[in-house]
Every structure is written in structure tokens, then in C-alpha cells.
Amino acid sequence: MVCDEAKDLPPELHIPRFQVAGHRFGEVRIKQGKKLRFAGVLSHVDGYILKGKQSDSRGKCEHDFFQKVWFSSSSEFTSLRRHVPRFFGIYTHPALPQDTFLKLEDFTHGCCAPCIADLKCGAFSNCPDCTDEEVLNRRMLNTSNLSSVGVYICGMSIYDSDLGALRSVALGKNVTKPELLTSLSNYLEPLPSNMARIFVIDEFLKKLQEIINDVLLISPIAIFGSSVLIIYDLGRSAASQSTSCDLVSPLILDSDKNQTSIIHVPDTKMLPVFTNDLEKQSDFNFYIQLKLIDFAHTCTHPSGSSSLLFGLNSLINYLKEIKQMCFSQLILN
DSSP states (O other), X not given: OOOOSGGGOOTTEEOOTTOOSSOBTTOEEEETTEEEEOOOEEEETTTEEEEEOOXXXXXXXXXXXXXXXXXXXXXXXXXXXXXXXXXXXXXXXXXXXXXXXXXXXXXXXXXXXXXXXXXXXSSOSSOSSOOHHHHHHHHHHHTSTHHHHOEEEEEEEEEETTTTEEEXXXXXXXXXXXXXXXXXXXXXXXXXSHHHHHHHHHHHHXXXXXXXXXXXXXXXXXXXXXXXXXXXXXXXXXXXXXXXXXXXXXXXXXXXXXXXXXXXXXXXXXXXXXXXXXXXXXXXXXXXXXXXXXXXXXXXXXXTTHHHHHHHHHHHHHHHHHHHHXXXXXXXX
16 A cells, blocks of 8 residues: 555554654655655654655765764764764665655654754755755855854744643744744743753753764765754653663654644653752753754765854854853842
8 A cells, every 4th residue: 555644654653743844754845846745754663763765866865874874984984973863774664665764763752741953053054066956045045144143943842831732833044143042042941940951051062062073073074954953851861861762652643844833742741840040960860862963965075064063163152142141040040
């Protein structure tokens, strides 16, 4: 049976419970008068993300990148393993004969009430040696605020304890710096105190700097158009930082990427309660992840990953600004 809609999926495959950005399964778009269907993203009951492998050079590019990182012995690539999803090879299913997937680690598997953001980093998102269409897209990006801001939010979901739900938001490529700072501050708002926000920011800053140090090692391999995926989950302990693949399967949920949506999270665990801003950092024991994702525009270029590094450093500066605001609020309180 050929399955083009989510309701016809095999029982072991589901629409991802916490997808905040990227193509949805079976998504159809019109480009230059042609109808294009995307395999999108699915989740497997065993705890994997199945990312549709694009049929053009982008799919080959991303596949080759994961092959180099996970199946080569070159230290310049193996150093990236701690920053990217684990790659388990190619996945196909007889019920989906038109689709081929990359089988990847799912950092949200086992999450209870996660706050997730997909942050595109870089002044532009395509390799300089790209198609004419992509060159045009790159020029359009350069006329947007992205070339100066360095980061935009592809998608974000924030857990709302009052609603017992996730609120999904997104900012386009013309986002201004004040808008970005406001959105990142809102992303951290569910945390119980300013001290907890400082703790999470410090964890993010540490991981970002580690990524920068290791990305510098792979020059002249250039990574364009990648995102930073950031997650924290007050309902999941830090002991589960390494995701396993034997947890319960996610629910099937519909999501419209073009609209703000509310996704209800059933059976939410009791979240930890913090009473004031005097907690020590050792008091915080919840799940935090920051990973680099999306490698469809990786190539060899003399500039290396200068665009990505610009975006990562910009994100570091924005997080430091928010951290300083948290410190100021601590002093005022």
C-alpha cells in the first residue's frame, strides 16, 4: 500500500510529536508551477527520527556528511560526533516506496514537556557552489536582516504549565535583533527562576563554544544552512541526556507549520518546584540538549564555515545579553 497521508502510515511510524520546523510528512509545495512532494520527517516507535532524503544534490550532500562523521576515521570529522545526531544508515519501508529516509537519533524521544527551538545560524544558508535558484535565494537572504542578525527562528515550542500544552511560534528571516532577543527570552520563560535561566544559558554557551572549536577543525569543509537545536525539559532528568530507543512511542498529532498551534501533552510528570532565586546550580537536574542539525548544504570551499561561525557567535552574544538581563533582575529582587 502506498501511503501519502499520515492516517495511512504503518503502525510503527508516526508524525513526530515535537517537530517545530522542517518539512512535514507528505507536504506538497508549488515551485515554478511544479508540484513537489516532500517525504518530510517521521518518527519510529523504536526512538528514531526518519528524515526524508531529498532526491537532488542536497540529499546526497547530507548523506555524505553523516557518512564522513560516523563511518570515517578522520579526526576532523569524528570530533563532530558529540554535536550532531547519531546516524544509523538509510531507512526504507515497503509501504512508502517513493521515500528514502536518513535514520537519525531523536533528541526529543522520552521528553515530557520540552521547550524546543530550531535556530538557523549564518549570514546565508546555501553553499557558494549552488544552483541558480539557490543563488537567487541566497541574494534574497542577503537583503534580509539575516545577514546582520545572523540567526533566525525556524520554529519554537514553549511549554505552558497553565495550559498543560506546547505553544508553537516562529520568526521569519526578516527578524530584527530586538525581536530575536524577546523570543529567546520567552523561550526561557517557563524556567522557574532567573537562576535556572542563567544555568541553562551557561550550558548552551558551553556547548556552542565546543561546536565552534570543532567546526574550525574541518576547514575547508564548509557547513551552510545548518540549525542549532536547543531543548530543555523540566519533566525529564539530566540522567537521561543520552536518549535511549526503548521508550514509549509518541502520539500522532496534526500540526500546521504556517500557523501558531497548541499541542496537548498528556500524562505530564510532576515538574520540579523552585521557590526563589537562591538555588544553587547543583539544584537543577533536568534534560538539556544543544545540537547542530541540517547538513544539506555542506561543501568544500575556501571560506570554510565562516557563515555558520558568524551565526554561532551571534547566538552566543544574544544569549549573553539575556544572561545579563537575568543577573540584573536578580540584583533588583
